Amino acid sequence: MAKVALGSAREIRANWSKNVEFAPTQVVHPRSEREIVHHIARATAHGIGIRAMGAGHSFSAIAKPEGALLTLDHYRGLVHLDSDTGEVTLRAGTRLWEIGPMLAQHDRALEVMGDIDRQSIAGAVSTGTHGTGGRFTGVSGLVTGLKIVLANGDAVWADSEHNVKLFEAARLGLGALGIIVEVRLRTVPLYKLHRREYSAPLEETAARFLETSMEQDHQEFFFVPSGRRAVVRELNHVPAESSNRGMGRVRTSIESEVVGNGALALANRLVQAVPATKRPLSSAVSALMPAGEAVHFPYRLFVASRRTRFRECEMAIPASRFGEAFEALTRALEGSTRSLIFPLEVRRAAADDVWLSTASERDTVYIAAHNPLHAESDDYLHLVHDTLVAFEGRPHWGKMHWLRETELRELYPNFEQFVSVRDELDPDRLFSTPYLDSLLGG
Ligand SMILES: Cc1cc2nc3c(=O)[nH]c(=O)nc-3n(C[C@H](O)[C@H](O)[C@H](O)COP(=O)(O)OP(=O)(O)OC[C@H]3O[C@@H](n4cnc5c(N)ncnc54)[C@H](O)[C@@H]3O)c2cc1C
Structure with a gap:
């Protein structure tokens, strides 16, 4: 057996958003399939659990280990x-x-x-x-x-x-x-993307979203609670030979400059101190959201870097219920002191046939809310979560949510089949943790 890379149990302390602390008994970084098999055998022999972690970019405790933590940082390519x-x-x-x-x-x-x-x-x-x-x-x-x-x-x-x-x-x-x-x-x-970001009236953007998100290849919109405007982001496939342009704008895209911007944290502190500033600040933030165009390869334009950290909750609702859910959500945000000036993100996905997919067997709209890292409570995320649960919302498995096995079981037509595969393949719960058991049953 080749020498197995071992890490200190203290080297990985938390997830990206720093709301879940990790305390593994051991961290291992295998470099081959043989080493992975070895670590599983060793965990079984010692009667300890083992959990794989990717990049630690889940907001929930889904990657938190109970025993050993295995990363595949050295198993790439x-x-x-x-x-x-x-x-x-x-x-x-x-x-x-x-x-x-x-x-x-x-x-x-x-x-x-x-x-x-x-x-x-x-x-x-x-x-x-x-x-x-x-x-x-x-x-x-x-x-x-x-x-x-x-x-x-x-x-x-x-x-x-x-x-x-x-x-x-x-x-x-x-x-x-x-x-x-x-x-x-x-x-x-291979193709390139043409990205366009522009401001539009929120009500009209939401009313047409089911239609426009089918016309454009990749469309989403952002809005601020109590704001009246949306920023729409559209990405359409163009030939790979298209000339690159607008790359200055890549750095000023919505996510990098608005969702991940420290200025919002400041605005929210001000609203907490002086609630009457909420409406004017919401309008000011809506007006600040960037607009522009760019053409480049998809791996450059789909994504943005995150300079500041936050916590996130995202709910998947049936597209057929989007209109009523969106209205209920904007009403709840408007009427609540818990809502923040932080853009919510609305996205769309086609139905698929993956058993535990949030879009399993249903055409889906996603609505995501973000909470700044410094926020003392997650009341705002709870508000968005609870409002959308009422519309058959399925929470993103890697983001914060408060549903447990009994509720989740009702939301997924193939939940039972998943659980029986788990029972068959991991009867002794080698890969389990208390958090996972709370989602799937023990
Ligand atoms: C800033 C930010 C932006 C994000 N944007 C989006 C977005 O646009 N869309 C979206 O849907 N999500 C988004 N997410 C959520 C993120 O994509 C998911 O939580 C994803 O699972 C994180 O991947 P990871 O490699 O960090 O996995 P981890 O968080 O480390 O692990 C996630 C799960 O995968 C399991 N796992 C990891 N490796 C293995 C393996 N080899 N074998 C078996 N199981 C394994 C872990 O046990 C755990 O259950 C975002 C998260 C952050 C922090």
Whole structure:
């Protein structure tokens, strides 16, 4: 056996948003599949749990270990790109920011990405990371196969023809079924994106969103509680030969300059001290939101960097209920002292057939709210969460929420099937934690 890299239990202390502290008994950084199998066998022999962590970019305690923590930081990169099918197989620790340039060398690209690219591919898949677009699914919907090391130490390949139930469960598996070592994804021929950001009346933007988010490839909008305007962001696919432009604007995009901007924290402190400033400050922040255009490769334009940290709750509601849910939400935000001047983000995804996907078997609209890191309470996130739960809201598995097994079971048509795959493959709960048990049952 090759020497296994061991880390200090203190080296990983918390998730990105610093609201979940980690206290693993041990941190291991395997460099091969053999080492991963070895760590699983060792955890089993010692009767301790083991949990995989990607980049620690979940806001919930989903990655928090009970015993040993295994990272795949040293298990990254391309395994294979199939020139016939265009499918790419990646080591599970590969970061999303590594994938775009790697695929571009082979004239391929991912058809959709979320707001950031710091996550690992296994972490993104395991919580159902998504972007926006009425004709596009989240990342789990792009998975066509995966290899996973199970609690009994077997490394198993699963796809739509082999180990089918495992495939259905593990392409959004919450780390509950084993350690994913490879992920195979569907890709598309290389393209560029044309991004446009502009301000528009909020009421009209929301009223037309179901229609416009099907017309544009990737559309989303941002709005501030008590504000009257939205910033709309549209990304459309253009030929790969298109000239790059507007890259100055890339740095002043909505996420990097508004969602991740310290000035908002200041505005919110002011509102807390003088509530009457809420309406004028909301209008001022709405007016500040940037506008502009850019053309570049998708891995540059889908994502933005986050300079400041925050906590986030995101709910997936059936698209058919978006109109009434949005009205209820804006009313709740307007009438509450708990709401903040921090842009909410509204996105769209096509229905998919992934068992635990937030868009499982339903066309979906996502609404996300952010809380600055310094905020003393999460009352504001609770307000958004509770309002949208009433519209069959399914919480993002990697973000903050307050639903537990009994409620979640009702929201997912294939919940029971997932649980029975887990029971079969991990009867002794090697990969389990109290948080995971609260979601899936013990
Ligand atoms: C600033 C910011 C922006 C974000 N933007 C978006 C967005 O636009 N869209 C969106 O949908 N989400 C978004 N997220 C949420 C994020 O994409 C998810 O929480 C994602 O799971 C984080 O990936 P990670 O690699 O950090 O995984 P972690 O948070 O480390 O782990 C997540 C889960 O994956 C499991 N896991 C990790 N590796 C493996 C493995 N090898 N085998 C089995 N299980 C594994 C873990 O056990 C855990 O259950 C954002 C998060 C942040 C902090």
